[in-house]
Amino acid sequence: MIAQILFVIILMAALYLFTKNTGRIRRNIMLGLPVNRNDQPTLRWQIMAKIALGQSKMTKRPVAALLHFIVYAGFIIINMEVLEIIIDGVVGTHRVFAKLSPGFYNFLIGSFEVLAMLVLVACVIFLIRRNVLQLKRFSGIEMKQWPKSDANYILAIEILLMAAFLTMNAADAKLQLLNYSHYIQAGAFPISQFFSSWLPSSPHILELIERGCWWFHIIGILAFLNYLPFSKHFHILMAFPNTYYSNLLAKGRFTNMASVTNEVKAMVDPTFVPEANTLTRFGAKDATDLTWKNLMEAYTCTECGRCTSVCPANITGKLLSPRKIMMDTRDRITEIGNNLERNGADFNDGKSLLDYYISREEIWACTSCNACTEACPVNINPLEIIIELRRYAVMEEAQAPASLNNMLANIENNGAPWKYSNADRLNWAK
Amino acid sequence: MENIKTNIVVPTMAEMVAEGKMPEILFWVGCAGSFDERAQRITRDICKILNYVGISFAVLGTEENCTGDPAKRAGNEFLFQMQAMTNIQVLDAYNIKKIVTGCPHCFNTIKNEYPDLGGNYEVIHHTQLIQQLIDEGKLKAEGGESFVGKKITYHDPCYLGRGNGIYEAPRKALEILDAELVEMKRCKINGLCCGAGGAQMFKEPEKGNKDINIERMVDIKETKAHVVAAACPFCMTMLSDGIKLENKQQEIEVLDIAEIMVKAKGL
Numbered sequence: 001m002i003a004q005i006l007f008v009i010i011l012m013a014a015l016y017l018f019t020k021n022t023g024r025i026r027r028n029i030m031l032g033l034p035v036n037r038n039d040q041p042t043l044r045w046q047i048m049a050k051i052a053l054g055q056s057k058m059t060k061r062p063v064a065a066l067l068h069f070i071v072y073a074g075f076i077i078i079n080m081e082v083l084e085i086i087i088d089g090v091v092g093t094h095r096v097f098a099k100l101s102p103g104f105y106n107f108l109i110g111s112f113e114v115l116a117m118l119v120l121v122a123c124v125i126f127l128i129r130r131n132v133l134q135l136k137r138f139s140g141i142e143m144k145q146w147p148k149s150d151a152n153y154i155l156a157i158e159i160l161l162m163a164a165f166l167t168m169n170a171a172d173a174k175l176q177l178l179n180y181s182h183y184i185q186a187g188a189f190p191i192s193q194f195f196s197s198w199l200p201s202s203p204h205i206l207e208l209i210e211r212g213c214w215w216f217h218i219i220g221i222l223a224f225l226n227y228l229p230f231s232k233h234f235h236i237l238m239a240f241p242n243t244y245y246s247n248l249l250a251k252g253r254f255t256n257m258a259s260v261t262n263e264v265k266a267m268v269d270p271t272f273v274p275e276a277n278t279l280t281r282f283g284a285k286d287a288t289d290l291t292w293k294n295l296m297e298a299y300t301c302t303e304c305g306r307c308t309s310v311c312p313a314n315i316t317g318k319l320l321s322p323r324k325i326m327m328d329t330r331d332r333i334t335e336i337g338n339n340l341e342r343n344g345a346d347f348n349d350g351k352s353l354l355d356y357y358i359s360r361e362e363i364w365a366c367t368s369c370n371a372c373t374e375a376c377p378v379n380i381n382p383l384e385i386i387i388e389l390r391r392y393a394v395m396e397e398a399q400a401p402a403s404l405n406n407m408l409a410n411i412e413n414n415g416a417p418w419k420y421s422n423a424d425r426l427n428w429a430k
Numbered sequence: 431m432e433n434i435k436t437n438i439v440v441p442t443m444a445e446m447v448a449e450g451k452m453p454e455i456l457f458w459v460g461c462a463g464s465f466d467e468r469a470q471r472i473t474r475d476i477c478k479i480l481n482y483v484g485i486s487f488a489v490l491g492t493e494e495n496c497t498g499d500p501a502k503r504a505g506n507e508f509l510f511q512m513q514a515m516t517n518i519q520v521l522d523a524y525n526i527k528k529i530v531t532g533c534p535h536c537f538n539t540i541k542n543e544y545p546d547l548g549g550n551y552e553v554i555h556h557t558q559l560i561q562q563l564i565d566e567g568k569l570k571a572e573g574g575e576s577f578v579g580k581k582i583t584y585h586d587p588c589y590l591g592r593g594n595g596i597y598e599a600p601r602k603a604l605e606i607l608d609a610e611l612v613e614m615k616r617c618k619i620n621g622l623c624c625g626a627g628g629a630q631m632f633k634e635p636e637k638g639n640k641d642i643n644i645e646r647m648v649d650i651k652e653t654k655a656h657v658v659a660a661a662c663p664f665c666m667t668m669l670s671d672g673i674k675l676e677n678k679q680q681e682i683e684v685l686d687i688a689e690i691m692v693k694a695k696g697l
Binding site: 060249250251252253254256257260261263264265267268282283310312313315316317318319320361364365366367368369370371373374387389390391392393394395400401403404406407408411412415416417418420422423424425426427428429 | 438440442459461463464465466470473474477489491492494495496498500501502503504505506507508509511512513515538541542543546547588589592593594595619620621622623625626627628629630631632633634635636637638639640641642644645
């Protein structure tokens, strides 16, 4: 009875905390500017099914795709076991699903075990790729300190959870053979049967191990759930809304700035009455000048580095890393959100996304080639943020690189980016 | 105007209208195609193809203005929209419905970004026109230079490929050559930029350990291609520079898809 009460308290606390912290992220995302991404729902569901659920863009790198699929499938399927654990924990039963259909239950537990082992192996390989083989994709100036530890923590937690699950089953299986207490014959243990011999034969110690692992497994899962909002691992949830709200238009198309259209129309046509304009700024200086979709993408990024590894600027040693653009945006909007909580809405910390997080050198190195947006397995668009920052630098501050100012002046004066007279435009035909 | 030296007929819209005629398609030449000497050769070859198949076309000539693409990529939306609205006024005044461009940047801008400002046209890139002509049997790779035994690789321009999903049209022209078409390690959706996009064409690159076009040379050399096919005047400049810097002019030639068609057909 005490165990049940304790279980319910822990479960409630975990769910409360998780709801609270995801709510804060939701609020941070909503600090962004409006953009309509609700058109064509059928197409959007299809994109989400294909890219988030079906992981279609992962297949470009087959080894990572296979390992990732194992962990992903394992995560979803093994979570069915969590449902049983929760019912057992609340009601005080043991392996409650076993009664429904013993045959099917054996199949379920058997598959969970195989998957758990596969997940465990995949996570070990992932750790080796990161820390021993040191794949280039996982390094970079933005991958120091927390982002580096975060990745290793996630893998370590997953390994521990799977190990606890398998040890729990091994102890349970041994207790079942001993016909001990309430340990009914339930489940098939294709993997953990091999570990049974490592465990002691005393039923009391076995029960202690089984219970210990049971509690460790479920508390571990609830703790991991609460780790998500502070981690890159949040992508397991965000991948779905983020792909649903994907850009459906051609990648080459940059957004039209309606606020500028208003002013340009007024310049061209003096009789034109511009629509009411609430925009305070052209382009983005801070994270709150970006759209909610840009901010959602920042929280979706799992720092895999596929974008940076294909970025022509980054490949050739420039400072720009599209992954850093996303991480900086996330860190900045989180900082703004925290300031909002602590110091109220009017507080200004004097910082901004541009210059304090992302440098001019980074934004001007971009070739707008869309390699990053193509590479992202969850349709994140770092390019849009870069262009918004450029818009601010050019239109609000007139701070473009000098050579670009020449080009812009040429367009303005001659109608061409080079210093040629428009009268000579047809000379090629002469 | 008819030109004896270049052997092409290039009517302007103004001339056409004066004669009470309406062309089937407007050829949007673009700034590079108009002013850059290397790109001018491509422009003339596109005209040769148009002349040969007998498509009625016209250019805007001095009435054409920069689409605003480099201004928009550089973040100057004001200048972009000023350019766009001026061009839309000219295009609409001539009642233009269909446009073929010689540049993926002009193509992308007019096709994708002008509609938001009221300019709605059917826009194709010249490689798409060439594909159509091949499909219709109007253009064949015969009568001119033979490409048999030559290795050709195609460099995807970002604003044609990833930007607009056009990967097959330019390759179509190469497939009918009887040459050996070899793909670079980074091609199609994985293609590597030449380094000129996003207004980089008009500035020095940021500090790094090499230039992007030199990075692309690795892929090009790996294919052992004799010809690099391009479809963008900016890529043309960057790739030609890369080849020059590595002293490979004797072994590797950069040609636009239109130039390759003109050579193959002997126009």
